[in-house]
Amino acid sequence: MRPALPLALVVSLLLANPALADALVENVDGMTLDERGEIVRFNGIVVSPDGKVVKLLKRGDKRPERLDWREDMKGRTVIPGMVDAHGHVMELGFRAMALDLSATTSLAQAQEAIRRYALDNTQRSWLVGGGWNQEMWQLGRFPTAAELDAATGDKPAWFTRADGHAGWANSAAMRIAGITAATKSPAGGRIEMVAGKPGGVFVDAAMALIEKVLPRPTPRDRNAAFIKAQDILLSNGVTASADMGTSLDDWMTYRRMGDLGILRMRIMSYSAGVDVALQVGGSGPTPWLYNDKLRMGGIKLYLDGALGSRGAWLKAPYADATANTGLPFLTDAQLLNSIARGAMDDFQLALHAIGDRANKQALDAIEEVSDTYKGDRRWRIEHAQIVDPADLLRLGKLGVIASMQPVHQTSDRMMAETRLGPQRLAGAYAWKSMLGSRAKLVFGSDFPVESPNPFVGWAAGFTRQDAQGQPFGGWRPEEAVSREQAWRAFTVDAAYAGFGEKKFGHLAPGMRADFVVIDRDPLLASPEQLRQTVVFETWVGGERVYRRGQGAAAGAR
């Protein structure tokens, strides 16, 4: 059979490019892991015209004679593009497009920020954002709709409080939502009243009164959010990410971006539930699309909630809420059914499990289906935050990938101590123990819940310290992994977890030339220095896709 499709391109480009030759990225202080996790140093990268690594050059190696182009990196540090094993691409973009009020320290400052945002976003039908805190403003009360009107005029606006438990609407938003003095507060919520009328702030369940009239994002909004997210990730040195919970609209956005040549990062997509995976992939995962930039290979399922809201499903009650163990999202039968529907079509399963009971449910289910669905399954547990030590060894035995987020540990540690008490911390954020069980440990950020900056996560991975270096010596430091292991979890193994290990995650002949030019040696930097790493340039498939100071799109060679 004649391979008509690629040949078409071959010839048209052969004619356009009569002298195709390799290219050279030279004069670099390069370091990468190999596929076994050993450090390899190099000083140049020979890049093929199709954007793959031909060879890593060492001092004294012969340079190719004929070159299509060469790029002198002037001795700067080059490492493989970082891989985030767990993020939410579209949410990152949408959050970045909304107005962040978390740095405002007065109502007047917030109003000014909103006024500017409104001027910069005249095409938006609603103004939305979040992060305000009336305590930070030293206001002593909630802000009012009238105070928001003063900044927005008649355009509807909705800003959520820093904790997500309240929202601030203006008069236009309340009018559109049909809120009047007669509107009753719903169960579990409260409409804040001012002088007998709805004052603009809606607490908890009352927030839905406004949110139900927020317009759905248009495809144009989604395109813009994707581009924003991609810019952020590339500027942070992230060249590939798992997208954990891709909706159908998310997927259509990625395809539009791929079709138009705007997709520059690599996305390992996990569908939000079984139905989207079947609708997209039909009878199995999609192929790698757009030169290994996009693939829907798996399904994300939620087994429980989060620790902070006591939604994580625990074996024993919360230490600080002794009648509560959290709740499962799925019955065992529902979980098994969903896993089977995905696995029978060779989709990978990524199970969100935070509490020890949810992790046990995940392991029980994987154990039960493992006899039926054999082969290279790479079952994943996302977060695996609290695991009963009695269950820990099961991860390795079942070949489960523990997909964990170092910064969650540093953000959550005090809260986790409160929720769990001292007895249950042995299996909490237990990275080293996971490795000890011979589970594959992979790292991500859970952006936008945490910053997508992988250097912060990398540092946390071997220090168990937060951005301020707290606590001294690290929290439960026996669960830290080595610097090299944390790097591996953010590169080689994160790619493996998404079935991408033959394509990206490290630099070696035949791999995609995805790399980052940074301002320091991450293997020598102190943890504090590592967190401050500056990304000068990001390259994907032999193309420069980000250059510091020029933005992502402007960086293309």
Added chain:
Amino acid sequence: MRPALPLALVVSLLLANPALADALVENVDGMTLDERGEIVRFNGIVVSPDGKVVKLLKRGDKRPERLDWREDMKGRTVIPGMVDAHGHVMELGFRAMALDLSATTSLAQAQEAIRRYALDNTQRSWLVGGGWNQEMWQLGRFPTAAELDAATGDKPAWFTRADGHAGWANSAAMRIAGITAATKSPAGGRIEMVAGKPGGVFVDAAMALIEKVLPRPTPRDRNAAFIKAQDILLSNGVTASADMGTSLDDWMTYRRMGDLGILRMRIMSYSAGVDVALQVGGSGPTPWLYNDKLRMGGIKLYLDGALGSRGAWLKAPYADATANTGLPFLTDAQLLNSIARGAMDDFQLALHAIGDRANKQALDAIEEVSDTYKGDRRWRIEHAQIVDPADLLRLGKLGVIASMQPVHQTSDRMMAETRLGPQRLAGAYAWKSMLGSRAKLVFGSDFPVESPNPFVGWAAGFTRQDAQGQPFGGWRPEEAVSREQAWRAFTVDAAYAGFGEKKFGHLAPGMRADFVVIDRDPLLASPEQLRQTVVFETWVGGERVYRRGQGAAAGAR
């Protein structure tokens, strides 16, 4: 900017194919139109490795010296692949996968066909089909559920009557639908009773009682239906088709097929309504995907129903139902709003209009928006069956494409005379008058409503006669177009109507090498002979994708 994506393929294939050269399809009796509709004859096609026509060779022309492969056609006739300007790809496949009982002449014969179909389709959860007619069976009554059970056993089954106005369910289907002796017939429908119990046949609105429990097709079903449809089209010599009313699930199917390299024909997709177009294309039509095999470029909107069911919207009442003028599907404001939503994002609009009032509504709307949405819009009216002579000239003036189906005229002529009476036939199926108005006339089949065989449509286009050669001399023969014009409407102009005229629709240097090898000269054949044309081979993009006797998939070089 470095074109990283195609270069990747260039190099990997350059290495695999060190000696890329053109290929030759030789010893053909070739004929094509050029872009102006003039006939060009040739004896060989030089095909580039990317599947385009390099040159059409005439006797005495020098053959290329170095050839990658050559194919001797042994003097057979070669014409460009036929282009259908209006079809329904997925419906063609689904209908072909269902059991067709229209040829059965007795209940026993139907039972035997159903029994065989059940054995051949054990993986199906329901047995479905249609085409039965108890009059043809000389049964004198409707068939019963028990009679269907005898063929199906306990697997649910549902077969619609030839006219689509009744359905025959078995006991399993009625059990699943919850039908009991107590179930009431809905308004506008009737449950046929046998000995005081539902007998198995459901008439008109009662059909929905069963149809609501029919399972939705799975993605696997959709893949299978697509492959079936593509096989049928390629075996009929159709290499490109408009898909008029692509649903999101249809689109996902085409993408799966494209991603997996199974998409071999070309599809000009028109979304079913505005929302799908926006969800797929976002801010405009998709690019041509998969080497010009797929593009969503437009939106299909329905302005009215059909003539047979008196749903077509007429200016004056039906001749055979004098209180009825049919009904519009959209108000003028709704239509203008939908057109604007599509046109502002550069989607083409294809407006289904059958009755003269609906055609006027379409023309009024196009006239109204033409000032705002300028440029190369190619507004289409689909069917344009009954147009008031007073409106005919407006098509040309507004640059409208009349997308018509010759076989509808031959199938409908008696019914049209009854519905319209003699006074209104002047603007009915008025192909020649359309051309006279300087509208672009393009032809399609409306498969699966009619057969997708384009040679039948071509013959009807210049004879106004049906497959039996009726009526003698043709129906209103003054509206026939020339043989060459009908060919053009099924090739060059059908491609133009889908913005594909620079890619396919005729054979010339730079065009995709889409052609058909047939058993006779279509420019010399009598209409009867033309209708009987046998397709030996079908080629798309320089690849043989169908060979008679081997099926479509087996035909690939």
